[in-house]
Amino acid sequence: MNLPAVIGCDFSSAPSRRKPIVVAHGRLVSGRVALGHIDTFDSLDTWAAWLAQPGDWVGGFDLPFGLPRELVEHLGWPTEWSACMDHYAALSREQIRAQFAAFCDARPAGHKFAHRATDGPAGSSPSMKWVNPPVAYMLHAGVPRLRAAGVAMPGLCAGDPRRVALEAYPGLLARELLGQRSYKSDDKAKQTPERLIARKDLVEALEQGRTRLGLRLKLSHAQRDALVDDASGDRLDAVLCVLQAAWALTQHLAGRSRYGLPESDPLEGWIVSAA
Template structure:
């Protein structure tokens, strides 16, 4: 039987997209160990991004999405919310952002300094922010805005929600891949005053490592990024890092597809809490 060909998606998400700060979607495919970037698409409105995800014509795809897919179990049980993932999502989606902020702030106010936030099990190995943070970055609102759209689109979230098996969404985190090359050196900023030559050099260093395959995650799967000259310049010149982050999510999706093609039944995901979710490749 011929191996099913999946398109690859990588999504850098924002909970309040605009023309200045859009959602960025990277599209690509695998070709003999090369992750070929086809194009980058931007969406200044959430509804336009959701409509794009709902499209059926692209055929089978697997995507890495830079937004949390679940909340910490400790938080959910403390608030008395449903502990079934889908029921919890529906409850969460029915709240306003101000209601979420008040509930999460009350939870944090009752905890000691240095341990204000509850964490998911995946946060440690991924080095990610707790999914209940409502500022810097407001990932709690990214979950609130994005995950209901994925469920409504009918895609599959492995281990969480059984949707269309030919459209697979995985939680990704570009910082995990970037840090494996740059350590904690910054490569991006939305603040123009902080868009420095040092960050440009860091982006170029990261891109070169991705193209040569000198990244632990890619080396283990025998993968490397394939760019055109124009794409390489585009990624380096985007000082916000949004385009590069979408490509990093695309690469995490390519690793998951490699795991899938190698016979892993869960896209490379380990056993995890079905309320919290897991970041692919963590």
């Protein structure tokens, strides 16, 4: 049986040559995930053009696919996912920031942001954050292009069953293996020997299959060196998303619905492989 490819996308809402969108390609082979090539896209348009091409893949995308229900209801936005995403896409980033900031300003310290149900088990940032990291803008830039490309987004919308997009979060796997150790930074002054060692340890653990996903990463020597040497961690994050996509494919092959996603709020969505 020819299995679909598995891909992982480390996303940026403002890609550039210095900080592109990174897409890693792999294959699931007998409990191992063999890493293939890695593509980079320095604009949203080139990424969207790739996304729209015919293909046969299951992908993990490191960007939120939904907003917290508490936030959406407070703002009086549509509570059906497609309508909510239409409304959100029509806003400017300035309008998003102003409305989200007003929501936070009215709330007590320590409870400024609304969270999705998946944030707890995944350890992810609330999808309404517009800084550090600007995941609200990632949703604003990424989800409309995923929808325009006609991909299937299980639990959220139907689409091409040969191109399946799932929300992934590389920090989920990285934290499982490294705890709170940092392994990356875009700031050159913070690209320390300690972070280099953490990347080496992370790659070694992935090759040994030490995550609860039960999958081992298969790399060439050159691929291993490239992942360790990328101090930004972008390529490694894309590979972590590949592993989450591969786990989802194993769930699908085992007959589990929605690629292993649990029943969840159809407005908020869920991060693949989060408990």
